[in-house]
Each structure stands twice: as C-alpha cells, then as structure tokens.
Amino acid sequence: MSALGVLRRLRRERPRWTALAVGTLTILLAWPAVDWWLRGIGVAPQFRFWDFGAYGNAVAAWEAGEPLYTRNENGGFHTSFLYPPFSVLLFSPFIELFEPDVTRIAWSVATVGFLWLGLQALVAALGRSLSLPERAVGLVALLGFQPLLLGVKMGQTVGLTAGLLSVAGAGVVHDSQGDRFAGAWGTVAGVATAAVGLLKLPFAPAGAHLLRSRRRFAAAVGTGVALLAVSLAVFGLDTHRLYIDVLAWGVESGGSARNPALWLPPYYRPLYWLPGPVLLRVAASAVIAVYAALATGADRETFALGVAAIPLLAPLAYAYYFAAVLPAVVVLLAVEFDHPRGRPALPLVGLLLLHAHSYGLKFVVDVVPAVLPAFTALRPAYPLLQPGLWGNVLLVGLAAVRVAERVATPDWVDAQLTGLRSEENEIEAD
Numbered sequence: 001m002s003a004l005g006v007l008r009r010l011r012r013e014r015p016r017w018t019a020l021a022v023g024t025l026t027i028l029l030a031w032p033a034v035d036w037w038l039r040g041i042g043v044a045p046q047f048r049f050w051d052f053g054a055y056g057n058a059v060a061a062w063e064a065g066e067p068l069y070t071r072n073e074n075g076g077f078h079t080s081f082l083y084p085p086f087s088v089l090l091f092s093p094f095i096e097l098f099e100p101d102v103t104r105i106a107w108s109v110a111t112v113g114f115l116w117l118g119l120q121a122l123v124a125a126l127g128r129s130l131s132l133p134e135r136a137v138g139l140v141a142l143l144g145f146q147p148l149l150l151g152v153k154m155g156q157t158v159g160l161t162a163g164l165l166s167v168a169g170a171g172v173v174h175d176s177q178g179d180r181f182a183g184a185w186g187t188v189a190g191v192a193t194a195a196v197g198l199l200k201l202p203f204a205p206a207g208a209h210l211l212r213s214r215r216r217f218a219a220a221v222g223t224g225v226a227l228l229a230v231s232l233a234v235f236g237l238d239t240h241r242l243y244i245d246v247l248a249w250g251v252e253s254g255g256s257a258r259n260p261a262l263w264l265p266p267y268y269r270p271l272y273w274l275p276g277p278v279l280l281r282v283a284a285s286a287v288i289a290v291y292a293a294l295a296t297g298a299d300r301e302t303f304a305l306g307v308a309a310i311p312l313l314a315p316l317a318y319a320y321y322f323a324a325v326l327p328a329v330v331v332l333l334a335v336e337f338d339h340p341r342g343r344p345a346l347p348l349v350g351l352l353l354l355h356a357h358s359y360g361l362k363f364v365v366d367v368v369p370a371v372l373p374a375f376t377a378l379r380p381a382y383p384l385l386q387p388g389l390w391g392n393v394l395l396v397g398l399a400a401v402r403v404a405e406r407v408a409t410p411d412w413v414d415a416q417l418t419g420l421r422s423e424e425n426e427i428e429a430d
Helices: 003-013 015-040 050-063 085-097 100-125 132-143 146-153 158-177 182-199 201-212 214-235 237-255 277-294 299-308 319-338 345-355 357-371 373-385 387-404 411-429
Strands: none
Touching: 003 015, 015 132, 015 146, 015 345, 050 085, 050 100, 085 100, 085 182, 085 214, 085 237, 100 132, 100 146, 100 158, 100 319, 132 146, 146 158, 146 319, 146 345, 146 357, 158 182, 158 201, 158 214, 158 299, 158 319, 182 201, 182 214, 201 214, 201 277, 201 299, 201 319, 214 237, 277 299, 277 387, 299 319, 299 387, 319 345, 319 357, 319 387, 345 357, 345 387, 357 373, 357 387, 373 387
C-alpha cells in the first residue's frame, strides 16, 4: 500500500497521528521557502559550501605532496582538513571532474541523491511502498529538513553519511528478517556502517547493531582493515600519525565547546550543562553496547538506538548531525506501528524538535531576551532549552525502551540467580 493509502486508512484509525503527520510534512515542504526568507533578512546562512573548500584544499595538498593536515599557531587544527586520509580518494573525483564552481553543486546533488535513494531502500525493507509522486514529494520534504539543508549549505558530508546509514538500516532489516539475499544484505549493512564510522569517528554508536550479527560484524571489521590498508599504502604512516593528533585535538576542543547562548546555526551542545561529559558519553556507550548484546530479536530497535545516539554522544556535535538521525526516525516509526502499545507520534515529535533546533534556539537566546529583558536571568538554563536536545533525548529514550523490552539475561546469570535462590531456600529450611 502506498503512503497516501496508509494515510487514508490511518485517518480513521489514528486521526491525531494523521494530523501530526500531515502537519510535519507541510512544515518540511514549506521550509525551503522559509529558509529563502531567512536568508533574505540575514538570519540563515547562504549556500557558501565552506567546508567543501577544505576538501578541495586537501586534494590539492595530496597531489602536490604536501601535508593533508595543517596546524594553527596555537597547535590546533581549526579550519584545517579534519577527515581521515582515505576520504581524499572520495573527494578527488569531484575535484578533478568538475570546474570549481560546479564541483560543490555536484557534490551536494550526488550526496543528497544518495540519501534519497538510501531512504527509499530502507522504506522498502520495512515493507512499505512509495509511488513515483510520493518519492518526488519525499525528496522535496527531505530538502526541507533544516539540519540537512544546513549541512548542504556548508558543503558537509551529511548527505553521504545519512545515506550510508540508510543503506545500513535496509541491510539490517533484510538480514534480521531472513529475507531473500539476507546474507548479502547483512554484509552490505556491515560495510556501510564501517564506512560511516571510519569517515566520521563520532558516528561510532551507529555500530551498535554489529554486536547482534557475526556476519555484519565481520563485514565491518573487514571493511575497516581494507580501508586502513589502502589508506596507509596511498598516504603513508606519517600522515596517519598526524591524523591521530587531529583526533586528539577534536576531543579536547569538544570539551571546551562554546555556550549555546553564543548562537550560530550549526551549534548543538547536548551535554554542555552536565559535569563530566566524557565519562557520561563512555557510560552511555557502554549501556548501548550491553543492550545490543543482550536484546533478543531487536535488530531494528538496536539500529535505531545507535543511530539516534550519534549527536547525543559525539564529543563535538553540530546541528547538521541530526540529518544522520533520519534513518532512525524511519525505523522507529515502523517499530511503533508494529508494537502493541506503540506511540508512533513520538518519532514525529522528535523529528520536529530536531528540525526546529537552530532557529528555535535563536528564538530562545536572542529574540525572547530582546522582548523580555528579564528572561536573561535564565541564561544559565539556555543549554536546557535547546530544542534539538529534547528531540534527540526523545528518540534515544524511545529506542532504548524498545530495546530494553527485549533484553534477556544470559543463561549463566540465570544459573547463578537460581543457585542463590536455592541456597536461600535451604537456609530458611534449616
């Protein structure tokens, strides 16, 4: 059944959810026009593709035999190329094939198109179908998702990473359901997940589902080894040593992130207000790993949990990271509709909060204080008023609950508990 047919059916069964879904779609379809207006008044950034300039500089440096990474006077790498060495091989064809003014557009079209196709593959894996007009509407709505649009404006890799995660999600669903070519799909899921995690190391939580399948785990490890071997062969050991310094600098700079009250469109600081954020990230990652290992029949839920956790647990996150959460939203919608006590409205609410993050935060930190000066007394609480924070927490929390419902204690734990109960009964009998 097409998406429109599903909406017609749900209009009778779930009228409030249908109204929310139509409202969400309307907001996404209208957003490009809103963004055009915000650009006109100087609030939203223009299409400058700043970050893609760094990719071009890295390709030029490689071809000239110069270092890929350049230290600043303070020893950091601000404004330098920050991706792993092998990624230069990804950017190079675009730099070589197109003129400079066309290259950035070609990159954006290719990566967003890849994301669009990846999401369609994920929807199909979940047993849903889309007509050609619905696919076209979906593309416009996709371009209206503010974090993705922001990433495109900056020349970021958001379309590519979200597309790879969508393909990984499709592979996880097919593999877990035992569909035709399930083995091949599982391998694809592992390869795509490894590619994302190596291209952007903060996306590592997306690999939670790998703990649920030896095939997917092996494919991911094999992909990592292959990419590392190629990267070392092409760029050499010294470049990779310097890249380790880049990673260390990234972790350090993430710990000294600016207050969200100093607003810029890409800013997202989820754990800014908490002490010991590094320990919290490590602990949360460990919990996700344990959930993934102990849950039974929860491959979809585990995938959604890992992907949704990316912006929340990244050492230094940005609003355009929310684009990577789109596959998790799609999967959670399917999970909630299949669940006997499902709440399919929650993924949509989370999506809307992510969409509203950048300019919702600006409204909180700039507009409201200008109208109500007394509101500045709440400045210490501004980090808690980030719309994206609550959308992110909502999605992670929902996925965590669904995974927790399927967590089973290992046999050796059950045996230990049974033994303890037996000993207690014997003591009571004595």
